[in-house]
């Protein structure tokens with residue numbers, strides 16, 4: 158009897174609903190807690206991780222820079238945050254960025270195997286996705302043969318010709334300045350032509366060219382789905398077992414890239430096989446096919462690097478610039494006055510004029526500061542344990558350069574949300590020269606990244622932007638932005654209700670790379686010589 162009453166008592170405790178619930182909650186908490194809360198790792202001498210948010214994240218939405226900025230204010234210039242099982246440290250001060258990415262580049266120059274961008278789309282290639290290894294060196298060195306300052310000096314004529322083509326296409330699109338025009342596609346074509354020239358020795362022939370539209374679409378898709386913090390699938394491996402929409406988009410993009418660039422490479426190979434090498438201009442893909450024993454996929458991904466790195470980034474800067482000129486007529490007028498004084502109206506500005514046009518250079522720097530194409534540039538990745546200022550950064554940490562916060566540091570850039578080129582007057586260095594300064598506080602901005610992975614397209618980007626910006630200013634007034642743009646941004650700044658207030662371009666397209674929402678401008682040529690050059694420009698169909 159005694160034994161049997163004991164067995165009855167035991168189940169009666171176990172089946173108590175409250176007890177069951179408590180056990181279930183406890184079990185869940187024990188299981189879930191590590192998934193919800195940050196992990197506290199310690200360094201070799203018990204150093205803690207950099208401080209950071211208590212809860213883990215799985216992703217951030219499109220305007221992730223604002224969240225990184227909020228955390229920087231709460232946790233300081235070096236903080237850490239967990240995305241799923243991935244530790245991310247965020248660098249929000251020039252000195253920290255310099256110490257880690259530049260001075261300790263041997264540790265902080267790799268890339269995480271981001272699933273969507275690096276594995277599915279780029280197959281760990283295209284320079285940007287390569288880990289820090291021999292393949293990366295080979296790809297980057299080959300690209301630099303065609304992107305170094307010296308190489309770029311040889312493209313000046315071609316870029317100048319593309320500037321006139323850009324203006325001509327805006328002129329034609331606007332029906333000789335009679336109606337408003339959307340500059341986006343012309344800006345993309347300008348940069349795509351420059352990139353196609355360097356990589357394939359070819360260019361598109363008009364705004365209707367199918368190649369332009371296809372690459373524009375592929376690049377936009379790439380920018381949309383490859384933000385370093387927008388895909389939970391990058392941080393939670395089990396999600397990869399399911400056919401998610403992001404995976405499908407990424408796989409489709411990879412297939413289309415293969416189709417487009419594969420056929421361009423095959424066409425060039427065929428010409429080389431047919432003995433037509435002399436008829437193909439010197440360019441990166443020709444060089445590789447003739448001199449390197451690369452696998453097909455390496456050739457393909459190098460070609461992709463030129464399109465995905467060099468098209469929307471520069472086209473975005475040009476569009477932000479145009480929007481600022483339309484909304485800041487006093488700045489445009491000061492630039493025109495400088496041009497009239499230094500260059501006059503008989504010829505276009507050239508590279509040699511840059512040193513004598515400090516105000517225009519300042520405009521470009523200010524556009525890049527206030528509207529970097531990448532607020533969260535491609536993250537770096539650490540390959541060894543590291544202790545910095547008493548804080549532990551383990552091997553395998555993703556490292557993000559927080560450009561938004563650095564570009565809005567009020568001590569470095571007072572009134573940082575205001576577009577004010579004058580803050581850069583007296584800064585006589587090109588941005589690539591500025592990026593090599595030992596003193597990180599003297600650097601103009603961080604739009605091109607830092608350290609060993611710094612943008613390899615820096616030199617050509619600077620040339621393209623200089624010639625396009627100074628050329629556009631020389632040609633014309635940008636009269637104003639039509640109401641469509643004001644409405645686009647009224648969501649963020651209620652602009653329509655504040656007539657005369659500067660438009661704040663707070664919204665944008667894309668998630669990894671960013672370009673302004675489409676807008677229209679009204680153009681007017683400044684002088685008769687400009688009209689003459691535009692109307693008689695003949696070089697724009699030839700390479």
Ligand code: HEM
Nearest residue numbers: 284285463466467470471534605606607610611612614618
């Ligand atoms: C306004 C124009 C441009 C901007 C603002 C820009 C910005 C950047 C940034 C921030 C990075 C990441 C740097 C880092 O990891 O620290 C980068 C990398 C890269 N950019 Fe650019 N870029 C521009 C133009 C170009 C052009 C014209 C090309 C042409 C090939 C290019 C190709 C690349 C490549 C291949 C990488 C990866 C480098 C590596 O991982 O080693 N970019 N760029």
